[in-house]
Amino acid sequence: MKTTPQMNRRTFLKKSIGSLLGGMFIASFGYYYARFIEPSRLTISKHSITHPLIPKSFDGMTIVQFSDTHLGDYYSLERLNQLVSQINDIKPDLVVFTGDLIDAPHQYPYAHQIIPILSRIRAPFGKFSIYGNHDHGGYGTNLYRNIMNQAGFRMLVNEHAIIQLVDKSKIAIAGMDDLMLGRPHFEQTFQQIPPSTYTILLLHEPDGAIQAAHYPVHLQLSGHSHGGQIQLPFIGPLITPPLAIQYYEGFYEVGKMRLYVNRGLGTTRMPLRFLTPPELTIFTLKHQPSSASDG
């Protein structure tokens, strides 16, 4: 059947309106998903960390990393409380927090209510924390330190702690001050660590790995990137913050060091997450026999 020019125009108009409505539907669904669904879709990722310098008696030790809660209008104390229960359900041996507790410390009215919540976290081998840029921002430096200390976390600021078992085997947990707003000092952080000690560095900004790889660090744990908060399929994040440009999510090899970038739990600037859901990470340590002791 032959089509008239009028019918063609009508079909064209119908198709255009259909595409427009379809586009609007996808855009509004995408926004709804990024605003109300994905930010609360917690993912728990599990990884084994194997290395010859991890002592045999540390086999099976679990470390939970949580990061970037950004407590504020879009991450409530109630969510933090639920998170703490989830961490305790994992029964970790060690817990580390890699910075950015409150989004804007100087505007946050419930700071004192954080302490009893974080105090509930149970970790028999210790709870450790470092500064992120938001913890120093808004005159938060002392507030953050007090909250973490009173909640039973040991703040690591250009220093390290030794985790030693009854058989005297040990690993080191080092922590650096924030690279953007703190006073980081690489030499001071590592100078007292006994040689051949497996060392885990907590450093908020992942791109600090480029410098950290020149020191005796075996694993760096970072946050800060939020995975970019918005990622597109096949493209990745549209924007990542300064010092999360090169490394923004998951594992990387940087020189002889491994780096893990946790996507964090909260959001900043925009309360949106798309293809980069909030994350809690569980690492299980494993001794790797050297080839000599294999035989």
Ligand SMILES: [Fe+2]
């Ligand atoms: Fe952050």
